[in-house]
Amino acid sequence: MNSPATSTQTNSTQHLVLYFQVHQPRRLNKINFFSIGTHPEYFDDALNAEIIQRVAKDCYLPANALLLDLIKKHPQIKVCFSISGVALAQFEQYVPEVLHSFQALAKTGNVEFLCETNCHSLASLISADEFQIQVFEHAENIYRHFGLRPAVFRNTELIYSNAIGTQVAQMGFKGMITDGVDRVLDGRSSFRLYHHPDNNAFKLLLRSNRLSDDIAFRYMQGASVLSAERYVNWLNHMPVNEPVITLGMDYETFGEHYKKPSGIFDFLRGMLTRIVKDKKFIFSTPSEVMNEVASKQSLNIDHAISWADERKDLSAWLGNDMQRDAFDMVKSLENSVKRTTNTALLTAWRALQTSDHFYYMCTKKLNDGDVHAYFSHYPSPYEAFINYMNVMSDFVIRVKSASAQADLTEAAKQNEYERQHPQVPFWAERKSAEIRQEVFVSH
Amino acid sequence: MKVLMFGWEFPPQISGGLGTACYGLTQALVREDVDVLFVVPKLMGNEPDNGSRLLSASEVGIRQVVSTDSADQPFTRFRHFMKEGSFTTFEIPSTLSTYNMAHLHEPVQHIEHWNYPLNVAETAVEKTTVVTQSISGALYDFKGGYGPQLIEEVFRYANVASEIAIAEQFDIIHAHDWMTYPAAIAAKRLSSKPMVVHVHATEFDRAGQQGSEMVYTIEREGLDEADKIVAVSEWTKRIMVDRYDIDPDKIVVVHNGVIPEERTITETKQNLGSHVVTFLGRITYQKGPEYFVEAAEKVLTLFPDVHFIMAGSGDFLPQIIEKVARMKLSSQFHFTGFLKKHEIDQVLASTSVYVMPSVSEPFGITPLEAIQRNVPIIISNQSGVSEVMHHALKVDFWDTEALSQAICSVLHYNSLSRELKRNAGKAIDLITWEKAAQRLNNLYYELTSNIHPN
Structure with a gap:
């Protein structure tokens, strides 16, 4: 941008992508074993309202105000959000001012909104059909609220595999964000753009997990906090030949996981202004990176990866018997729920797919367990x-x-149809045709 | 580091968790290179061959036997039977065991009979420091029955402690539960060594609000005299802060360990059907048996084929049996009475879920033993074990609705039962006596270096 680029650096524009995940599940009511069959209300909307209102006050509203202020001061700052459909619906219901503040950010033109499954689900593991329904549902939601058509996809918890990439490419997206997991990079850098092994037009932008977690999980270590200056120095150490750095984290990091007195908002402000001042990076959205940076290598990912826990696989949601049992149960209902064509049941079924429900069942111990x-x-x-x-x-x-x-309704319809269209048995039909022909011929 | 340790029971002569805990703890302390002088009263109510078994059965195996039976035998003539490693045990004859204390507070005339000022006991203890060889049963000849005899034993034991405190070198005193507090206090006064009191259970755990005033007073005295108090759980710590007005900073929580055991799958199963819910423990107020019965009634409305085993005996057993009969649930209930170890194994082998609805459980080792036999557990929040075992379902003891739901869930959702078993089986390996011993060893060093700044 404004940097006096020398001729040797023409190829070395370095992009910085800031991706914030916004999500709030619809938490369940406490459902008594003895009330099974009495059809109680599944969702604890009082609790959900309370939590959303608290997090709005602590995080969404102040963080959005901070970003809006900074973008107005420094128009080069760009960020991207992925806001789950369950979160959007709850904002609309309980704290519309949060929705308005995101809309204000959208109006700056400096914000990209990613597409994801509407109910923040593991639908990519249920069926291609259901996955697509939920993706398009979310894309519609984003358009409705922000007037934007998302071009880049992020799957729930950055779950990704070749197969998922293929499906998402078929839905028309130009690429996905997933995690820069060491075992799939196999020594290669996460600071580059990759593409799908079968489709070099489908791009993969990788989250730099160590640098991201330095903020999300390690901002506060004991009594000491990370300073913006120190952190930006780390960023500035990135070799000049690496084209992109993607920092991705829960938006709730700011003000909710780390409360305001920890200085997390000052950190965010300090970090962004510092990056502006140092001019080493230009802020870009994922779409811009996918358009401007060339992907030189493909990334082959046979087994699903994610951004969760140490293992960065599916084990945070499907790692034990209970989780698999519960997931299989919701999965097995696909056909029967759809056959009812009952909107309330379909909505409930999808809300029950939200990945958090399975995350809560994780029994992994130690560090991971603490996060859960x-x-x-x-x-x-x-x-x-x-x-x-x-x-x-x-x-x-x-x-x-x-x-x-x-089934009853279907049977009734069938009866009525049959009454109106009396069936002629095949043999009878053939015979009458023959008879007609005979008559015709004989004449 | 040499510890003079006062206990009341030691395997195999145990009637509850205290002996097992002392055994596990001292074994681990010895591995930490701590010298342990363990003083126990001899349980004369046992068969004679049990006495010799006590000597041989112990893996630590070092015994010095002190007899207080005959007043004419001076304590300076301790005979060393064996000396192995750094563990020494003294035995002092006693006719009684701890866990019959429930009887103590029942007959009112006994309480009246004990209603003497505690300073009587104190002077008695002091007396023995002077007249070292005049200890005899006559001095404390209470003839009031079972309870008062225990109190008598406790003070007789304190006199012996004085003798040992004079005769032996040690750095610190460590006493397990109220029966040994007078002994520890006596030893402290004579030696000026720091004193640790280890609380495995309080009178509130044993008897609720109906505890013995005498025992409570002895407990108070011991807790006040102690330089540091070790509680077996946060739950017990809270009781001491709330009920005994102890400064929380004086209390250190050291959770019990569990002695590792091979996971055994017993072949011989009871044939009660696929769903068996088991209560295993003394059937007393403290263990919450009535909540088990009330929860069972609710479970049976959904699962009429479930069988409930209540294994154990205790003062609440008759009223529990009557209650079950009144509720017309007798066909689904099985009362086994007190069980031997192999019988417990057999019951657990056919158990689908183990339930401990204790009203107040300082620690609670039996749920961990159920886990060792691959049985999922439901425990009350009012237990120490719930602080260390996270792979269990936990309910408040009074919440029979929640308890019945927990039982139904384990019976109904197979993957829940599997995960509970699997994870608890792994987690139990982390609940070790080694951890407890290391914490105690640190505490010993802390206390001894406080008193001797060099």
Whole structure:
């Protein structure tokens, strides 16, 4: 941009992508084992409203105001958000001012909105059909709220594999963001743009997990906090031949995970102004990077990766028997729920797919377990499982009775159709045709 | 580091968790290179061959036997039977065991009988420091029955402690539960060594609000005299802060360990059907048996085929049996009475879920033993074990609704039961006596260096 670029540096524009994830699940009511079959209300909307209002006050509103202010002062600052559909719906319902503040950011033109599954689900592991429905549902939502058509996709918790990439490419996206997982990079840099092994037009932008987690998980170490100056120095150490650095984290990092007194907002402001001042990087959105940076290599990912925990695979959601049992249950209902064509059931079924429900059931110990406990409102993963399964057990009963009803309706329609269109048996039909022909010929 | 340790029971002569805990703890301390002089009263109620078994059965195996039976035998003539490693055990004859204390507070005349000022006991202790060889049963000849005899034993034991405190060199005193507090206090006064009191259970755990005033007073005295108090759980610490007005900073929580055991799958199963819910422990107020029964009634509305085993005996057993009969649930309930170890294994082998609805459980080792036998557990929040075992379902003891739901969930959701078993089985390896011993060893050094700044 403004930097006096020398001739040797023409190729070395370095992009910085800031990606913030915004998500709030619809938490479940405490459902009693004995109330299975009585169809209680599944979602604890009082709790959800309370949490959303708190997080709005601590994080979304002040952080959005900060970004808006900075973008007005320094128009070179750009960021991107992925806001789940469940979060958008709850903003609309409980804190519309949050939605308005995101809309104000959208109006600056410096903000890109990514597409994801509307209910922040693991639909990419359910079926191609269901995955696509949820993706398009979210794209519609983004258009409705922000007037923008998302071009880049991010799957729930950055879950990615070749197969998922293929499906997303077919839906018309130009690329995806996933995590720069060491074992798939195999020594290569995460500061580059890659593409799908079967489709070099489908780009993969990788989150730099260490630098991202330096903020998201390591901003505060004991009593000391990371300074913006120190952090930007680390960023500035990136070799000049590396084209892009992607910092991705929960937006709730700012003000919710780290509260205001920790100085996290000053850190964010300090970091952004410092990057502006140092001029080493230009701020870019994922679409811009995918348009401007050439991808030289493909990235082959057979087994799904994610950004979660140490292992960066699916084990945070599907790592134990309870999680797989619960997920299989919701997955197995796809056909029967769809057959009912009952909107309330479909909506509930999708809300029950939100990945958080499975995350709460994770029993991994030590560091990871602590993170899971932080994000959970259940006393233990076992309670999370029991509650979810109680809900699902009730839900199955509802689906069964609705599909029995649907079958009845279907049967009634069929009867009526048959009454109006009396069926002529095949042999009879053939015979009458023959007879007609015979008559015709004989004449 | 040499510790003079006062206990009341030691395997195999145990009637509850205290002996097991002392055994696990001292074993681990010895591995930490701590010299342990362990003083226990001899349980004369046992068979004679049990006495010799006590000597041989112990893996630490070092015994010095002190007999207080005959007043004419001077304590300076301790005979060393064996000396192995750094563990020494003294035995002092005693006719009683701890866990019958429930009887103590029942007959009112006993309480009246004990209603003497505690300073009587104190002067008695002091007396023995002067008249070292005149200890005899006659001095404390309470004839009031079971309870008062225990109190008598406690003070007789304190006299012996004085003798040992004079005869032996040690750096620190460590006493386990109230029966040994007078002994520890006596030893402290004679030696001026720091004193640690280890609380495995309080009178509030044993008897709720109906505890013995006498025992409470002895506990108070011991807790006040102690330089540091070790609680087996945060739960116990809270009781001491709330009920005994102890400064929380004086209390250190050291959770018990569990002695590792091979996971055994017993072949012989009871044939009660696929769903068996088991309560295992003394059937007393403290263990919350009535909540188990009330939860069972709710479970049976959904799962009429579930069988409930109540294994153990205790003063609440008759009223529990009557309650079950009144609720017309007798066909689904099985009362086994007190079980031997192999019988416990057999019960656990056919158990689908183990339930401990204790009203107040300082620690609670049996749920961990159930885990060792691959049984998922439901425990009350009012237990120390719930602080260290996270792979369990936890409920408040009074919440029979939540308890019945937890039982139904484990019975109904197979993957829940599998995950509980698997994760608890792994986590139990981390609940070790080594950890406890290391913390205690640190505490010893802290206390001894406080007193001797060099």
